[in-house]
Amino acid sequence: MNYKKFLKSSDLGITVMIVIGILVVINFLSYQIFIRTDLTENKDFSISKVSKRAVGELDDIVNIKVYFSKNLPSQYINLSQEVGDILGEYQAYSNGKIKVEFIDPETLENPEQELGQQGIPALQFNVLEKDKYQVVKGYLGMVIGYGDKKEPLPIVEDTRNLEYQVTLAIKKLTSQETVVVGFVSNNDSVPPEQIQAAKQKLDELYQTRSFELENEVPADIKTLVIAGPKEKFTEEQIKALDDFINRGGSILALVDGVKVGQNLSAEINDVGLDSFFEKYGIKLNHDLVLDVSSGMASFNSGFITFSTNYPFWPKILKDNFDQENAAVAKLETLILPWASSLDINEGKLGQEAEVSYLVKTTDKAWTQKDSFNLNPQQAFSPGADQGQKNLTVSVNLGASQGPSASSGRGRLIVVGDSDFIFDNFLGQSGDNLVFFQNLVDSLSLDEDLINIRSKAVSSRPLKELTEANKNLVKYLNIFGITVLVVAFGLGRYYMRRRSRFVDEL
Structure with a gap:
């Protein structure tokens, strides 16, 4: 009997030893093989194929130095680990070309001076110590270096947009040239001070420059932005735009078909670009689009401010973006205030031209023409032309034409609205800024950064019932x-x- 008990206990011991041995081998192999599974819908805690490819093609060492203080408030306790996990992925896919180092700023001789010179500011935090709050200084930044060039990320408060920032910094550091994006400043276009947020975002990747359009577009400009003009373009200016398209340049035109002024007054906005657009198959209608899917707008009535759904501010939901175009495929929502509709005449386009209907309304939209009534308190009722309207279209013009033609492919994107990128409007719809950046990127670069940036779309609207x-x-x-x-x-x-x-x- 004792012998049988001994055999059973021996078998149990051997089984336990085998299991422990298997676990030791699995644990050892897990350190040699890098595998992570991200179950979030947008893969928020892992880097995309775009970033993997970018770091996999590095030809020299990129150093990433992370300066995180130890005595941070409780909401930042897990931040260091989360940042480390993401940077660990960059290391794993870089073939040894990315070196990551976490440095405690307190170990530096003069952290405020040393880090300040690198673009990382000292932050102040309220920390609970000994049953009372104390104000302490700390740091939450990193510096990415490539050769003798450095790019700081001054404040890293979360990982929501970290991949975009890191990959953008690596692309900037390793790029051989900087793309120039030009803004037309004459023709009463939107002044830079009214779209500072949009320009600052572009400045992170591009060299932006405002210039007065006369008889030609400067040769170094790759993408031209025409934002909200209100004065007519001359024949010389339109010829300059034609020449720019024919040499392979790209144009993003944010043009209002109707001007909306003080006290909600409205009038036709004829800036002389209709013939230019129609030459490339695009017709800008001088109307205002209304939709049952609309954004909230605030108005003053005497001493009272009230908010209401305003049909003149069409709210675009996910299903009404072109799912085949990377610039808009991952967007969740967009609000275009006082937008005009667009039509496409494909008969005027060559066989090589490609058309994309980037943004559309619902099929319950309608338009208001000629006699405009923008009163938010009116009884809105659909017009006779109820149906889906185009608000943004893109035309890839194929082979260039004309005496100044190059082998490049001219591209034109027209948005029937310019108000959506104004600083005072972006606070109501943050995804409008992502939309604008994506349009510029799609004309200026490849689609890499678009795919990363769109992971962090901020709005998740409920479906209309x-x-x-x-x-x-x-x-x-x-x-x-x-x-x-x-x-x-x-x-x-x-x-x-x-x-x-x-x-x-």
């Missing part, structure tokens, strides 16, 4: 649980009676 579906959800919430409880009770009562009947038999 019909009245029937709304009532269904409401009554299910009111009566659904009660019906389930009653049904369960009846079922339970029936089973008990049946069981009692069987026992009696």
